[in-house]
Amino acid sequence: MSGTRLDHIAIAVRSLDEALQFYKDQFGLECLEIEEVTEQGVRVAKLDLGNTHLELLEPLSPDTPVGKFLQTRGPGLHHICVGVDDILSKLDCLKSAGTKLIDEQPKLGAGGARIAFVHPKSTGGVLLELSEPAQHGASDH
Numbered sequence: 619m620s621g622t623r624l625d626h627i628a629i630a631v632r633s634l635d636e637a638l639q640f641y642k643d644q645f646g647l648e649c650l651e652i653e654e655v656t657e658q659g660v661r662v663a664k665l666d667l668g669n670t671h672l673e674l675l676e677p678l679s680p681d682t683p684v685g686k687f688l689q690t691r692g693p694g695l696h697h698i699c700v701g702v703d704d705i706l707s708k709l710d711c712l713k714s715a716g717t718k719l720i721d722e723q724p725k726l727g728a729g730g731a732r733i734a735f736v737h738p739k740s741t742g743g744v745l746l747e748l749s750e751p752a753q754h755g756a757s758d759h
């Protein structure tokens with residue numbers, strides 16, 4: 619059975635506090651956790667959207683990928699994330715199909731997940747993240 623699913627949608631914001639306030643006041647969404655992911659240069663706030671998660675990304679500094687994104691494009695949709703069971707074999711498949719990858723090897727993402735980004739050129743113009751959840755216990759669903 620394929621475990622491919624929508625894992626989260628990520629929005630780049632200038633202020634985590636402001637964005638969290640908006641989603642709390644207007645949609646009643648509570649922040650599940652805030653995590654600093656130094657490898658990606660972001661602070662990530664995770665909100666429960668029922669069947670998926672919403673992630674708000676605030677850059678740790680202007681010279682990070684999300685910091686540069688904000689400077690050139692402003693706040694907005696940053697990426698969608700597809701959860702997969704086996705990221706290494708998925709990356710191999712994509713590579714052999716000639717898909718343009720940003721990360722040829724998985725990196726460490728929020729929650730200890732192994733992640734890799736696929737270039738928008740190959741996905742219809744949307745930055746696509748692949749994520750294999752951390753294997754320790756039932757921390758996620």
Ligand code: CO
Binds near residue numbers: 626628673697747
């Ligand atoms: Co993400």
